């Protein structure tokens with residue numbers, strides 16, 4: 001059993017590189033490895049919905065990564081709890097208050113393994129205080145920051161700390177996607193009750209009768225009005241009873257267009273803190289700690305090499321070390337700087353990252369739609385051009401710090417800020433409601449972030 005978590009950890013590191021963050025977090029990271037025998041690696045998923053999506057879209061990637069790590073052809077089998085055979089079922093931790101499967105490397109996410117640097121010490125300290133005094137210090141605690149910078153880590157650290165020190169408290173962790181899915185299911189099961197206000201009592205009891213509620217990646221709620229309304233009421237119920245709420249997002253509350261204002265103002269009532277990218281010393285310290293945790297023998301030179309070359313995202317930083325370790329294991333050689341260079345050549349020798357500017361975004365979008373940047377900035381109105389323009393505005397808001405006024409005036413032919421705001425709203429809504437749009441934007445964003 002201990003071995004399969006390790007394999008799975010390594011597989012995750014590989015898959016994380018090839019998947020956008022949202023599907024990775026929702027479908028892949030939530031899988032729990034249960035067994036590996038006779039060339040079959042069995043993974044537990046949470047629900048039918050996820051199972052179908054994983055089998056349809058990601059099985060291939062999972063099997064490829066498994067093959068790389070296990071050095072052999074491996075079949076990945078995705079199962080629901082109900083499909084597990086009895087023997088295995090007993091081994092899976094049961095926790096009836098929590099239907100969500102626990103991530104495989106759950107115990108790794110504690111305060112002790114979190115390295116706090118200049119970029120994260122306020123987030124770390126406030127998370128710690130909240131864990132020590134739930135409901136009494138900052139409520140809600142709103143953590144925000146880019147991908148792979150430690151938000152989920154801190155949320156789990158709070159979760160684990162409270163479970164350990166206040167065992168009588170009910171703590172619930174979920175992603176906003178899970179909250180949404182459960183809410184929708186609860187409505188559809190609610191026989192004839194089909195407004196948010198009638199959401200069946202089981203759902204409400206689950207989310208409102210807790211002492212601590214942690215909701216990760218709230219940005220997925222953007223544009224989902226019904227769920228936001230339900231969350232608003234959940235939030236009020238909890239806060240009214242002095243129960244702790246912790247929220248994470250990739251943006252600060254006020255930047256989330258299409259988040260209902262009353263919700264974003266509630267979020268801002270407590271403490272909002274950000275986590276930014278770590279500096280070189282912090283990156284090295286994180287790698288040191290990970291090496292210790294994984295009991296890897298890694299020299300200072302290798303740690304320095306990785307920290308110097310992978311700078312923005314801690315998940316990638318750790319992924320690089322995992323990759324080096326996997327190479328060393330497969331080739332049966334010690335971890336040296338040369339081995340590290342070989343293992344990481346595809347990752348590190350990439351050309352320097354392009355800074356994300358509005359002209360750059362416009363160029364990518366224009367290419368995507370086979371139109372010109374002038375079309376995007378200009379006055380033409382054909383549907384395709386107008387849509388590409390709206391997408392560019394949405395992405396400009398998301399990826400730059402420019403104000404709406406400046407975006408409209410300087411980069412979109414002197415347009416009014418309300419036009420930019422409206423465009424962001426339209427696109428956010430489409431993303432929330434249409435799979436096709438979500439995938440298209442994801443594809444464009446991947447090009448932007450390349």
Ligand code: ADP
Nearest residue numbers: 113114115147148149150151152153286314315
């Ligand atoms: P986010 O939720 O912000 O996208 P995660 O919390 O999932 O990021 O972090 C990505 C990976 O980096 C995790 O494996 C996490 O343990 C690790 N990590 C992030 N920040 C730190 C840190 N300050 N110290 C140690 N590990 C960290």
Ligand code: MG
Nearest residue numbers: 025151152216
């Ligand atoms: Mg996260």
